[in-house]
Amino acid sequence: MTESREEAIKRLNSRASELADTVAPKTSEHLAAQAVTSQAYKIIAELLGGVFLGVGLGFGVDRLFGTNPWGLIGGVLLGFALSIYMARRTANRLMAQAKASGIEPKTIPFDDEEDEDR
Numbered sequence: 001m002t003e004s005r006e007e008a009i010k011r012l013n014s015r016a017s018e019l020a021d022t023v024a025p026k027t028s029e030h031l032a033a034q035a036v037t038s039q040a041y042k043i044i045a046e047l048l049g050g051v052f053l054g055v056g057l058g059f060g061v062d063r064l065f066g067t068n069p070w071g072l073i074g075g076v077l078l079g080f081a082l083s084i085y086m087a088r089r090t091a092n093r094l095m096a097q098a099k100a101s102g103i104e105p106k107t108i109p110f111d112d113e114e115d116e117d118r
Contacts, residue, residue, distance in 0.1 A: 039094055046086040054079015 003011075058075020062068045 039090070043087045043090055046090060047083045050081075050083025050086060051076065051079045054082065 054075040054077070055072065056075070057079070058072035061071030061075065065071065
């Protein structure tokens, strides 16, 4: 028994819409998880970027003034301090946004079982 072209197209369209519903999650939880993940990557990038910037500037100072290895050491320390400052600023901004939207941070209970194993 063959089906008409219109029936086949209707059946194909219904299967395609079912597939689209299962593949593309439309929940707000999914979007919130993506936002949290992107903010976490931003903080990681700030931490690594500050250190790499300090290494680059320290290396440049060493090459320019011949202060090997003090420029590199100072650059790493300054880059680390800058990256901590930037990550802390971003975390504070995110916490202020969460408090303004009424979201309470979840507390993690202390686990004493690890200490008992030792």
